[in-house]
Amino acid sequence: MESEGAVVELVDLSKTYRGRRGGVHAVRNVSISVGAGEVYGFLGPNGAGKSTTIRMLLGLIAPTGGEVRLFGEALRSNPRTLRRVGSLVDGGAFYPFLSGRRNLQVLARTHGGEGADARIDPLLEQVGLAHAAERRVKGYSTGMRQRLGVAAALLHDPDLVILDEPVNGLDAAGIQEMRMLIRNLCDEQGKTVFLSSHLLHEVQQVCDRVAIISRGEIVREATIAELLRQDEGLRIEASPLAMAQSALEGRWAVEPDGGAIRVAATQEEAPEVVRRLVGAGVDVFGLAPERRNLEEVFLSITQEDPDA
Amino acid sequence: MLDAVSAELLKFSRHRATWFLIWIYPVGFILLFAIAIAVALSGALPESPGTPSTAKWIENTAAVWYVPPHTLGRYLIAAFTAVVFAGEYGWNTWKLVVLHRRRPALIAAKYAMVLLLLYGAVLFTALLSVVLTWASDHLTGDAIPPGITPAAILHEHGMRAAVTIAPVLLTIAYTSLAAILTRSMIAAVVIAIVIGTAEQTFTAFAPLLSVYAPRLIWGLYQVLPGYHLENLGSWIVEGKAFEARFPRTGVVALGWATSAMAMAAWIGGLMLLTLGSFRRQDIN
Ligand SMILES: Nc1ncnc2c1ncn2[C@@H]1O[C@H](COP(=O)(O)OP(=O)(O)OP(=O)(O)O)[C@@H](O)[C@H]1O
Numbered sequence: 001m002e003s004e005g006a007v008v009e010l011v012d013l014s015k016t017y018r019g020r021r022g023g024v025h026a027v028r029n030v031s032i033s034v035g036a037g038e039v040y041g042f043l044g045p046n047g048a049g050k051s052t053t054i055r056m057l058l059g060l061i062a063p064t065g066g067e068v069r070l071f072g073e074a075l076r077s078n079p080r081t082l083r084r085v086g087s088l089v090d091g092g093a094f095y096p097f098l099s100g101r102r103n104l105q106v107l108a109r110t111h112g113g114e115g116a117d118a119r120i121d122p123l124l125e126q127v128g129l130a131h132a133a134e135r136r137v138k139g140y141s142t143g144m145r146q147r148l149g150v151a152a153a154l155l156h157d158p159d160l161v162i163l164d165e166p167v168n169g170l171d172a173a174g175i176q177e178m179r180m181l182i183r184n185l186c187d188e189q190g191k192t193v194f195l196s197s198h199l200l201h202e203v204q205q206v207c208d209r210v211a212i213i214s215r216g217e218i219v220r221e222a223t224i225a226e227l228l229r230q231d232e233g234l235r236i237e238a239s240p241l242a243m244a245q246s247a248l249e250g251r252w253a254v255e256p257d258g259g260a261i262r263v264a265a266t267q268e269e270a271p272e273v274v275r276r277l278v279g280a281g282v283d284v285f286g287l288a289p290e291r292r293n294l295e296e297v298f299l300s301i302t303q304e305d306p307d308a
Numbered sequence: 309m310l311d312a313v314s315a316e317l318l319k320f321s322r323h324r325a326t327w328f329l330i331w332i333y334p335v336g337f338i339l340l341f342a343i344a345i346a347v348a349l350s351g352a353l354p355e356s357p358g359t360p361s362t363a364k365w366i367e368n369t370a371a372v373w374y375v376p377p378h379t380l381g382r383y384l385i386a387a388f389t390a391v392v393f394a395g396e397y398g399w400n401t402w403k404l405v406v407l408h409r410r411r412p413a414l415i416a417a418k419y420a421m422v423l424l425l426l427y428g429a430v431l432f433t434a435l436l437s438v439v440l441t442w443a444s445d446h447l448t449g450d451a452i453p454p455g456i457t458p459a460a461i462l463h464e465h466g467m468r469a470a471v472t473i474a475p476v477l478l479t480i481a482y483t484s485l486a487a488i489l490t491r492s493m494i495a496a497v498v499i500a501i502v503i504g505t506a507e508q509t510f511t512a513f514a515p516l517l518s519v520y521a522p523r524l525i526w527g528l529y530q531v532l533p534g535y536h537l538e539n540l541g542s543w544i545v546e547g548k549a550f551e552a553r554f555p556r557t558g559v560v561a562l563g564w565a566t567s568a569m570a571m572a573a574w575i576g577g578l579m580l581l582t583l584g585s586f587r588r589q590d591i592n
């Protein structure tokens with residue numbers, strides 16, 4: 001993606017939290033770029049650094065290294081670009097002593113933009129909170145807060161919507177609605193969406209592209225289709241295994257897999273794999289294409305960390 | 309900016325703290341006044357002390373202005389300021405609003421809102437006081453002293469209001485800084501009370517303390533805000549400097565401009581520190 005049209009650009013972004021017992025490197029040299037109109041997934045296990053990255057993106061915390069660029073402008077020197085951003089972090093924190101509607105009114109005035117007040121009722125309707133709009137947020141359930149958070153994120157019609165774990169706490173219907181809402185933001189309204197999740201299948205269903213973050217570092221960035229393709233492989237039973245492995249290494253990635261080996265080759269390459277093995281004097285007992293499901297892909301990617 | 313102030317008003321006009329710490333002025337006044345009337349009407353008091361002088365009558369209606377600049381009033385202001393500034397950390401709501409405005413503007417809107425609510429409530433109470441005193445004199449058949457004109461009332465109230473400005477702003481300034489730095493309402497209130505008490509105690513006892521370290525105390529006395537608050541009040545009400553006698557070093561009696569500048573520096577400095585601290589703060 002060329003940086004011209006990038007809505008979000010993170011350049012070598014790092015954050016170290018200082019503590020008594022040394023620092024926590026929550027985010028290390030993260031560089032990604034999100035194009036206009038994309039739904040971009042930020043995927044990683046608990047504690048990977050997703051929320052930390054999102055907080056830097058939103059100007060809530062200052063990076064200890066690198067830079068955030070929004071709409072082509074450095075956030076540090078131009079914080080006003082944040083007015084084009086809507087966000088949902090921490091499951092929607094609101095003024096507990098105010099009603100849902102009043103919370104949105106406060107936000108509309110804080111923003112000061114045109115037309116935000118008029119959008120309150122339609123948004124409350126859209127997120128399914130019209131019936132509870134006059135109730136104090138103190139009494140809202142987790143899912144209701146999350147829904148109000150979505151309304152708050154969309155209140156001033158932002159061009160970029162940033163959602164930290166948007167489906168946390170939602171029921172099945174809520175999750176379905178959220179998916180449709182996110183796709184709709186992108187497909188119908190042309191907005192760019194950046195969302196984080198620790199659930200791969202969530203990301204798989206709505207995102208165009210994903211970055212996988214683990215221990216503060218981006219370990220892979222790809223479209224969902226690419227991710228799947230990268231993890232096509234062949235499971236080969238052969239003897240001796242060590243010889244088989246050395247015959248294939250250098251051409252494909254090979255890893256031991258129980259009493260067999262797993263070769264990162266496509267099914268089309270199977271004949272070549274077999275020729276090489278036979279040429280090296282290896283006995284082949286079995287060969288099967290293997291496509292791991294995405295959950296396994298995700299697990300293998302996030303666990304292949306060297307210091308794991 | 310008006311939008312941001314109005315957002316703050318919308319937010320806090322519904323908060324319980326506003327009832328206890330702001331509307332307490334008119335509510336408290338009405339309660340006290342009702343009790344006073346009831347006592348007067350019951351005839352429990354032996355003899356009516358007679359018609360007060362014109363000056364005394366007007367001064368009585370301005371009593372509410374004595375609350376904000378003094379101990380209890382300053383604690384109330386500190387508590388409200390702590391809720392307004394530190395509350396956002398407790399409710400986790402800074403992250404909701406910081407996208408929408410520059411951070412300094414959010415802080416400035418809070419200052420404006422606190423002042424607007426506080427002075428709104430006190431001014432309303434002062435107005436109520438004039439109207440009710442006048443009405444109750446009619447009701448109880450007491451004579452209203454002659455020579456009471458709107459101009460005379462305005463003059464007295466204006467003078468009393470002017471006295472409140474520096475102490476109120478100072479209290480708001482150090483409490484807001486404590487709130488931003490500690491991110492805790494309780495901590496901010498405690499710090500504000502400690503600072504307020506220390507400042508008032510030091511100002512009162514500095515001449516006595518000065519026998520132990522004459523130069524140091526003498527210097528501190530003229531740098532810390534306590535004396536300047538007293539001095540400004542004295543200039544406004546009596547038209548002359550507040551004189552503090554120090555046994556070893558002499559008399560402190562400064563011009564009003566010096567004290568005004570000292571207070572502007574303290575208040576401005578603390579507010580700028582608040583803005584600066586918040587600008588760079590990580591909101592987790
Ligand atoms: N304020 C903080 N002070 C110190 N360390 C922190 C702070 N916030 C986060 N961390 C640490 O930074 C790392 C990344 O945390 P972060 O919240 O960004 O993860 P996450 O990917 O959002 O995880 P989750 O899925 O659990 O929300 C963790 O090791 C966490 O302990």
Ligand SMILES: [Mg+2]
Pocket residue numbers: 050051052164
């Ligand atoms: Mg998180």
